[in-house]
Amino acid sequence: MNTLRLVPESRGGQSEIFCGEGAFQEQLPRFLRAHAKRFVFTDSNVSAIYGDLIKRTTGADGLFVMEAGEEHKTERTLFALLSAMAEAGLHRTDCLIAVGGGVVGDVGGLAAALYMRGIACYQVPTTLLAQVDSSVGGKTAIDFHGVKNLVGVFSQAKAVFADPLFLDTLSPREVRCGLGEIVKHGALNGALFDRLFAHQNGLTDLETLKSLVFDNIQFKASVVAQDEKESGVRKSLNLGHTTAHAVELALKTLSHGECVLIGMIFEAKLALLHTECDEGYLNELIALCKAALGGAWKLPSFEETARNALLDKKNTEAGSVVVTAPVKKGKYCLLSLPFETYLNETEQIRRELC
Numbered sequence: 001m002n003t004l005r006l007v008p009e010s011r012g013g014q015s016e017i018f019c020g021e022g023a024f025q026e027q028l029p030r031f032l033r034a035h036a037k038r039f040v041f042t043d044s045n046v047s048a049i050y051g052d053l054i055k056r057t058t059g060a061d062g063l064f065v066m067e068a069g070e071e072h073k074t075e076r077t078l079f080a081l082l083s084a085m086a087e088a089g090l091h092r093t094d095c096l097i098a099v100g101g102g103v104v105g106d107v108g109g110l111a112a113a114l115y116m117r118g119i120a121c122y123q124v125p126t127t128l129l130a131q132v133d134s135s136v137g138g139k140t141a142i143d144f145h146g147v148k149n150l151v152g153v154f155s156q157a158k159a160v161f162a163d164p165l166f167l168d169t170l171s172p173r174e175v176r177c178g179l180g181e182i183v184k185h186g187a188l189n190g191a192l193f194d195r196l197f198a199h200q201n202g203l204t205d206l207e208t209l210k211s212l213v214f215d216n217i218q219f220k221a222s223v224v225a226q227d228e229k230e231s232g233v234r235k236s237l238n239l240g241h242t243t244a245h246a247v248e249l250a251l252k253t254l255s256h257g258e259c260v261l262i263g264m265i266f267e268a269k270l271a272l273l274h275t276e277c278d279e280g281y282l283n284e285l286i287a288l289c290k291a292a293l294g295g296a297w298k299l300p301s302f303e304e305t306a307r308n309a310l311l312d313k314k315n316t317e318a319g320s321v322v323v324t325a326p327v328k329k330g331k332y333c334l335l336s337l338p339f340e341t342y343l344n345e346t347e348q349i350r351r352e353l354c
């Protein structure tokens with residue numbers, strides 16, 4: 001069992017993180033004894049597979065099951081959950097346990113932060129993405145007015161329990177989704193990159209991925225500890241994401257993780273055109289992204305797609321696009337490109353790739 005304590009330098013809430021076999025069934029119950037009532041929040045898919053185990057392990061006094069899927073990450077689900085918590089008579093000293101992927105974690109974390117101005121929240125991430133990324137760092141949110149994560153707060157979970165027992169039932173697609181963020185962490189951390197590169201022929205192997213979860217949590221936690229509210233270094237976690245979000249908006253058929261891998265390939269190539277970088281390393285990173293993506297993928301002309309990048313929150317000047325690009329092992333830079341340049345170069349890169 002690996003453990004760590006996330007203590008933000010800003011003195012925000014602290015979070016204990018448990019990663020490994022036994023995190024859920026052995027560690028979580030120790031924390032739950034401190035609460036008179038334990039309320040479980042999960043989604044329909046997780047409940048169908050793990051419902052009995054969850055009830056047995058948590059001794060839940062109340063349960064709310066949301067419909068699975070990003071389209072339900074809404075104020076309706078949030079308020080239905082808050083209603084169920086009120087009906088269960090939860091008090092300030094009680095707790096909410098969010099068992100699920102990033103959607104459950106984000107909505108559950110927000111409900112726990114709002115209910116009575118904040119009750120204890122325990123996160124039990126059940127997807128690879130949630131284990132290596134979304135359950136760590138205290139960002140919570142719902143989608144609102146058509147904008148992803150528009151309404152939310154920073155609120156650290158009291159503890160996170162990342163247990164490999166949940167990962168065996170993930171579809172290959174969901175595995176790849178987590179892999180996108182794992183390779184992104186590798187692009188920001190040299191030691192992690194070397195481990196990933198050594199495994200590049202078996203990147204989607206679940207046992208390999210399980211062995212990498214704690215390193216990823218440690219890396220994300222170290223970034224969050226330095227910059228909890230994302231005013232500086234936490235922004236580096238947007239690496240590859242300008243182009244990833246642009247592709248994601250244009251092509252609904254690709255998952256977020258697949259788009260992150262594609263975004264990193266494009267932005268590594270943009271870095272090669274615009275700034276001093278380590279070409280050998282960037283070619284290795286591109287090979288790693290391609291290995292993680294698996295088979296062939298095709299992208300349509302970037303004429304439409306590039307326009308989506310103009311909506312990115314990082315952009316500071318009208319008419320330019322900012323990307324967080326990899327440059328050297330463990331190093332990134334912010335590139336601000338006039339829109340026409342971004343459009344022409346990404347279209348050229350696309351033609352070479354597809």
Ligand SMILES: NC(=O)c1ccc[n+]([C@@H]2O[C@H](COP(=O)([O-])OP(=O)(O)OC[C@H]3O[C@@H](n4cnc5c(N)ncnc54)[C@H](O)[C@@H]3O)[C@@H](O)[C@H]2O)c1
Binds near residue numbers: 044167
């Ligand atoms: N808070 C953050 O810092 C942060 C960071 C990254 C992403 N996110 C958010 O995370 C969400 C994406 O997370 P996700 O990819 O986990 O999506 P998700 O929660 O929708 O889960 C993906 C699918 O897997 C199913 N599932 C969950 N656990 C399972 C298991 N063990 N076995 C089988 N199926 C299982 C879910 O029911 C769902 O259908 C997005 O809403 C994104 O905005 C948040």
Ligand SMILES: [Zn+2]
Binds near residue numbers: 181241256260
């Ligand atoms: Zn992402």
